[in-house]
Amino acid sequence: MSDQPALEVIDVSVSFGGIHALRNVSLSVAPGARVGLIGPNGAGKTTLVNCVAGGLKPNEGDVRLYGRSVAKLSAPLRARLGIGRTFQNLELFGSMSVLENVTTALDVPMVGIPRRSRAREDRARAALAAFGLEKYAEVPAGALPYGVRKLVELSRAFVRQPRFLLLDEPVAGLSEPETFLEALVDGLDRLGCAVLLIEHDMPTVRELCSQVYVLDSGAVIADGTFAEVARNERVVTAYLGANVD
């Protein structure tokens, strides 16, 4: 079991009517690895995320979590098997405290911790500490700056101790990505789980990811280290252009 990749996407194809959103896409994320997924708008990134963490069932191919096929399962069942995700649009409860926001992430039957238990609060506080958020525990989430709320969103994914984490553009819209990135790296180091990062911010991808896949028009056009894909002609033409120094 431990030899299996954390995530394997095998020859996945998805079409919406006549549009081929994904064509025979294959990728794999080793246990503990952090892998990036980049590509222009419309490339199929969100479709791939939904094939992995959402309820989207591919027309062809398979998606496996530590060797087990999840391609035909509902999103809640995939979460139960250990797939965590964050959302590009924050899904926090603004009037609730940061601590409550994180504890309610455990309010799903499958996590199996009784409501209002001490263990539940301890876990939530540990998840906050992983991202340096202890000092905000009692503050209403809605009163915090955007960057801090993004970290709270990460704590909500983290507290469930996923075996595989999908990060959907965590840096988008941040005014100080560097500070956020530091906290993100710290938290991920503590969690230690495999990560697939979808991100347009190239310094973040370069910093976080040991390997990068590039999607264009529904197909993987390159993969390798950040440095390798950044000098790949097809990638530069399709996506990076002059974006990368």
Ligand SMILES: Nc1ncnc2c1ncn2[C@@H]1O[C@H](COP(=O)(O)OP(=O)(O)O)[C@@H](O)[C@H]1O
């Ligand atoms: N629910 C849908 N119905 C029809 N077409 C869709 C749907 N979702 C995505 N598409 C199309 O599939 C392609 C890939 O989209 P998407 O996965 O959102 O790309 P990305 O996230 O890389 O911007 C686009 O051409 C998009 O218009």
Ligand SMILES: [Mg+2]
């Ligand atoms: Mg998208």
